Each structure stands twice: as structure tokens, then as C-alpha cells.
Amino acid sequence: MKLIIGNKNYSSWSLRAWLAAREGGFSFGEIDIPLFIPGSRERILAHSPSGKVPCLNDNGVLVWDSLAIGEYLAEKQPALLPADATARATARSVTAEMHSGFQALRSKMPMNIRKDYRGFGHTPEVDADIARITAIWNDCRARFGQGGPYLFGRFSLADAAFAPVCFRFQTYGVQPDGAAGEYLATMLANPHMQDWAAAARAETESIPAEDLYD
Numbered sequence: 057m058k059l060i061i062g063n064k065n066y067s068s069w070s071l072r073a074w075l076a077a078r079e080g081g082f083s084f085g086e087i088d089i090p091l092f093i094p095g096s097r098e099r100i101l102a103h104s105p106s107g108k109v110p111c112l113n114d115n116g117v118l119v120w121d122s123l124a125i126g127e128y129l130a131e132k133q134p135a136l137l138p139a140d141a142t143a144r145a146t147a148r149s150v151t152a153e154m155h156s157g158f159q160a161l162r163s164k165m166p167m168n169i170r171k172d173y174r175g176f177g178h179t180p181e182v183d184a185d186i187a188r189i190t191a192i193w194n195d196c197r198a199r200f201g202q203g204g205p206y207l208f209g210r211f212s213l214a215d216a217a218f219a220p221v222c223f224r225f226q227t228y229g230v231q232p233d234g235a236a237g238e239y240l241a242t243m244l245a246n247p248h249m250q251d252w253a254a255a256a257r258a259e260t261e262s263i264p265a266e267d268l269y270d
């Protein structure tokens with residue numbers, strides 16, 4: 057199994073698939089392709105039909121888009137989704153909401169693990185996205201979080217979906233109150249998240265268009 061991913065500092069979609077694969081206990085190799093430099097597009101297209109990362113190559117089976125990769129991995133490792141049907145439906149709902157929404161947060165607070173942009177990026181739309189994410193985290197923790205420290209107790213695809221938001225909150229100094237704040241701390245202390253962050257800090261490539269507040 058090989059996962060094709062972009063820069064660990066910036067590629068939020070790559071992080072989702074990578075973390076799901078790590079937490080699912082899969083043994084996989086990585087093909088790391090720095091994005092938005094000459095040759096990037098050709099290199100990605102050699103592996104990924106969409107021309108985007110992440111893309112999973114499981115012994116010739118190609119799966120692209122982080123949502124599809126997560127579902128594929130959860131078919132092989134069902135523990136990546138909650139066992140209870142209501143919890144599972146909610147996990148899929150919040151994962152899909154994250155996947156298709158939060159455009160203001162994405163554009164004004166892009167993932168950028170190496171930077172300290174505390175206080176930057178706030179607009180009314182961004183703050184509304186932050187409020188909705190905080191509400192999701194508090195709601196999932198209260199209703200489904202009894203069996204562990206993650207949104208649905210044990211780690212699930214929903215946590216992978218929100219992993220880049222956790223790095224964003226760290227970079228931009230967003231501290232949610234209550235259970236959501238504790239959940240943020242849990243995610244940032246996750247050993248796989250720390251591995252990813254260490255690798256991001258060690259990268260030398262940068263994408264100037266993403267370094268919004270230098």
C-alpha cells in the first residue's frame with residue numbers, strides 16, 4: 057500500500073488520509089510530492105488520476121480523494137468508524153460537513169504548521185466556521201465520547217477529517233472552550249499528529265501563496 061501525499065506543512069487533505077491510515081494500523085509507504093513547484097503536476101498525475109493528492113495505491117487499486125480513501129480504509133479496518141449505527145451516521149455526517157464546507161476557515165486560515173499566526177485570519181465568516189466546529193466537537197464529545205478522548209470515543213474517520221483544523225487552531229491561536237478545547241489538546245498530543253508535525257517542520261519547500269501573514 058502506497059499513499060501519495062503533498063507537503064506535510066500545507067496539505068490538509070493529505071493529512072486526513074495519512075492519519076486514517078496510521079490510526080487504522082496499516083503498513084504503507086509514502087510518495088511525497090512537494091506541491092506548486094515546477095514538475096509537481098506531472099509527478100502527481102503519474103500516480104493520481106485526479107491530478108490531486110492524496111491518492112492511495114493499494115496493490116494496483118487506486119483510490120483518490122481523502123473521503124473515498126477514508127471509506128476504503130474503513131472497509132478494511134472497521135474500527136475506523138463507530139460500531140453503533142447512530143454514532144456512525146453522525147461520524148459520517150460531520151466528516152462530510154467538514155469535507156464540503158468551512159470555506160472561510162480554509163481560505164483565511166490555511167494549514168501552515170510551521171508558522172505562528174496567532175490572532176490573524178479572523179473575519180465574521182471565519183468566526184462563524186469556528187463556532188460551528190466548536191459546536192460539532194462539543195456535541196460529539198457529549199453524546200458519543202464516553203469510550204475515549206476522541207469525538208466518538210475511539211479514534212475514527214471524523215477525527216481524521218478535523219485533524220487539519222486542529223493544526224490550524226494551533227497556528228492561528230484559536231482556543232475553544234470546554235470539551236472542545238480538551239479535544240483539541242488530545243488531537244495535538246496524538247503521536248501520529250506529532251510525527252506529521254515534526255516532518256512538516258523539517259520540510260524545506262514553501263508555498264509563498266499559503267504563507268498569508270508573513
Ligand SMILES: N[C@@H](CCC(=O)N[C@@H](CS)C(=O)NCC(=O)O)C(=O)O
Pocket residue numbers: 062066067068069070091097107108109110120121122123
Ligand atoms: N477533495 C480532495 C481535495 C484534494 C486537493 O485539493 N489536494 C490538493 C493539495 S491539499 C492538491 O492536490 N493540489 C495540487 C493541485 O491542485 O495541483 C480530497 O479530499 O482529497
